[in-house]
Amino acid sequence: MKLRVLLVLVSCVLSVVTGLVLARGGSAATATGEKKVLTIGLSLDTLKEARWQTDRDLFVKRAEELGAKVLVQSANGDDAIQISDVEKLITNKVDVLVIVPHDGTAMAKGVRMAHAAGIPVIAYDRIIRDTELDLYVSFDNVRVGRMQAQYIVDNLPTPGKGRIIRIYGSKTDNNAKLFKEGQDQVLEPYIKRGDIEVIFEDWAEDWKQENAKKIVNAAITKFQDNFDAILASNDGTAGGAIQALIEEGYAGKKLVTGQDAELVACQRIAQGTQSMTIYKPLKTLATKGAELAVALAKGKPVVANQTVNNGKVDVPAALNDVVTVTSKNIEQTVIADGFHKREDVFRGAANK
Numbered sequence: 001m002k003l004r005v006l007l008v009l010v011s012c013v014l015s016v017v018t019g020l021v022l023a024r025g026g027s028a029a030t031a032t033g034e035k036k037v038l039t040i041g042l043s044l045d046t047l048k049e050a051r052w053q054t055d056r057d058l059f060v061k062r063a064e065e066l067g068a069k070v071l072v073q074s075a076n077g078d079d080a081i082q083i084s085d086v087e088k089l090i091t092n093k094v095d096v097l098v099i100v101p102h103d104g105t106a107m108a109k110g111v112r113m114a115h116a117a118g119i120p121v122i123a124y125d126r127i128i129r130d131t132e133l134d135l136y137v138s139f140d141n142v143r144v145g146r147m148q149a150q151y152i153v154d155n156l157p158t159p160g161k162g163r164i165i166r167i168y169g170s171k172t173d174n175n176a177k178l179f180k181e182g183q184d185q186v187l188e189p190y191i192k193r194g195d196i197e198v199i200f201e202d203w204a205e206d207w208k209q210e211n212a213k214k215i216v217n218a219a220i221t222k223f224q225d226n227f228d229a230i231l232a233s234n235d236g237t238a239g240g241a242i243q244a245l246i247e248e249g250y251a252g253k254k255l256v257t258g259q260d261a262e263l264v265a266c267q268r269i270a271q272g273t274q275s276m277t278i279y280k281p282l283k284t285l286a287t288k289g290a291e292l293a294v295a296l297a298k299g300k301p302v303v304a305n306q307t308v309n310n311g312k313v314d315v316p317a318a319l320n321d322v323v324t325v326t327s328k329n330i331e332q333t334v335i336a337d338g339f340h341k342r343e344d345v346f347r348g349a350a351n352k
Helices: 050-065 079-091 108-116 141-155 174-193 209-223 235-248 263-271 282-298 331-335
Strands: 004-010 017-024 039-044 069-074 096-099 121-124 135-139 162-168 196-203 229-232 277-279 302-304 306-309 314-320 323-325
Touching: 039 050, 039 079, 039 282, 050 069, 050 282, 069 079, 079 096, 079 108, 096 108, 096 282, 108 121, 121 282, 135 141, 135 282, 141 174, 141 229, 141 277, 162 174, 162 209, 162 235, 174 196, 196 209, 209 235, 229 235, 235 263, 263 277, 282 302, 282 314, 302 314, 323 331
Parallel strands: 004 302, 039 069, 039 096, 096 121, 121 135, 135 314, 162 196, 162 229
Antiparallel strands: 004 017, 277 323, 306 314
């Protein structure tokens, strides 16, 4: 029989208990008292991006260190396949389900199916909306957006004044909306004063690089080089934007933001074609995610530092901080952390 576990919400400022939320939990022993090997189901949107391969490897490594087995499924960006993956993991009687949703709204169905089977669900890095989700493990994604926009504002040729292109992420990914929310918080006062003008903006379907490139190509066709920066929401869309800039001879002459600190993005920063990225320490996220999954499966108290409303409930959330990476601090951040090797980052960069 599945046990229930108290999920303790702790104030990250005062370090005191501020509330209690009930979440589903399991037992680490069988009915006969024998020790049970915990099984975690990990349902991923995709493994086509290097970032998610890293998450998978780090998550599985930590879970196995804690004595748990991880069953991994990847949906390749297909909602129907991901729902089918979740059904398979439920059939395999996993003790806890960890999901990186392709569509955070569509995956509410997966959460309901898991709960019907008595299985708790953790949304990993992307919230699942409109359902009684047990736990959300991610970064402060509104803060990510604020940091991206603030970099643009501070580094325009005339700080606080200029013309920009905005590339949002996938409309089906709630994180894309959170990044935009954070960006808007910084940019709106400048836009209202007329100091910053957004000359072109669009959503890049499925975060695809080629879709981001099309957005920048369209902007250049209309405005030529009459802009100062591209506010791209992640490194993949930044890559598409930079490819468009390279074709027009503008690479390195326009500010371009990013996020995820992917190796190719860090190489572009070293080469001078990308201005910054947001480093989201994936080891911290994946390790914490695995530890929380094991604890929730065992029915142990799970500590969260915030709540995030998913449209239905305030979901207990464990949110990690992020870091802005530029050419000035790349050695002290992603390289010092061992996230990327120095020789890999600076491969192809002049005078390094």
